[in-house]
Amino acid sequence: MLERLNQAMEYIEQHLDQRIEAAELARIAVTSEYHFRRLFSALAGIPLSEYIRRRRLTVAGARVLAGTEPLLDIAVRYGYGSGEAFARAFRAVHGVGPGEARRTGAALQSQPRMSFRLIIEGSGNMRYRIVEKEEFRLVGRKARVPLVHEGMNPAIVEFMRGIGQEAMGRIAALSDQEPRGVVNVADRIGDDRAEGTELDYYCGAVTSADAPGDMETLTVPAGTWAVFESSGAFPQALQYLWRDVFTQWFPSNPYRSRPGPEISRTVISPDGTTADAELWIPVERTGE
Structure with missing residues (x-):
């Protein structure tokens, strides 16, 4: 590759x-x-x-x-x-x-030529599995936010704070299938994934239940998913997991990403410093 x-x-x-x-x-x-x-x-x-x-x-x-x-x-x-x-x-x-x-004769900026090589450091504990999943629904709250590659995303922080504990409890109660619990979903992301690119961001649950009147539904077609798990500092655990999936896992495995929402579930430690992260990426086999 x-x-x-x-x-x-x-x-x-x-x-x-x-x-x-x-x-x-x-x-x-x-x-x-x-x-x-x-x-x-x-x-x-x-x-x-x-x-x-x-x-x-x-x-x-x-x-x-x-x-x-x-x-x-x-x-x-x-x-x-x-x-x-x-x-x-x-x-x-x-x-x-x-x-x-x-x-x-001013000094000018230079963009060097790029070439790629794979370096596996072996310092992470990324785990993965391949899941075939039928069509499912995500029910929850939605906002349009900019993409932030590193650090906290202020727009997402504000969105999550605005949901409130009562609504969050109702979202959690809807979960009845994998990925379980309250999940965050990034959908309709620009192809280049440039910093500041806007995307649809959901806080919801994967469920067979109908959406309450104050929530929205995202229907996700059947397909194959690569599911990755990692643990580490928050929020870097999830951000670095996404990076490692594309820089290390994809170049070494017979899969490629396909259009669809990217789903994450993050369980944060009581002191807010570490997290267990799970990332669902829609994939398809490359035929190799």
Whole structure:
């Protein structure tokens, strides 16, 4: 899998001055576009589109400083329809416009080429199982929140506080199947999973019961799920578990993620410092 990812990275380098389709990169990596975008953002730490943009402007920056081509030619070469659009994008990355950079020989930012290799540290205690699950319903409260990769998510904290103990008790009482208890669900997440991307966030229970009038229902189709468990510091236990699933487990196993909600259940210690985390990811076999 990593060899194919690196072939896709080489394709990016060879086509920085052409249109690059994520579907073609996924074809090279022999996976779905959906999974490729998620795997890339987990491995690289930035969305695919942002990496390509930074690489283009890094190479364009070198051409600007070389001083042998008109700035408009460089702009067009790297996909910008006007000098103004190129200047805005150039300044956003380098902190200086292309004309000024050429006149002054300014120091520019650089996005290095990326390649991937798998390092298994063996320090975690991630456990997993594969579950085939029929269609089910999630019933609970819902909010639209931004994605936060590390640390507490203020929007989620505020949402959870607003539910109240009485409603939380009613949600917990609805649970009658796996994953059991009160669960948190992230749905309709942007493909690139960029920081600040909005998503539907549910606090609910997986149940066969009908939704009370003050709650919402999310119907989840039948499918295969990879279920991961881990323990550690809160909230890092769950955040690091998600990262390790995509950076370590997927590259080493014959599965890929598929569209669908991601479900987590976190049991926090009484002092609030540690947690046991369970993560349900919708998957499909790759055929390997």
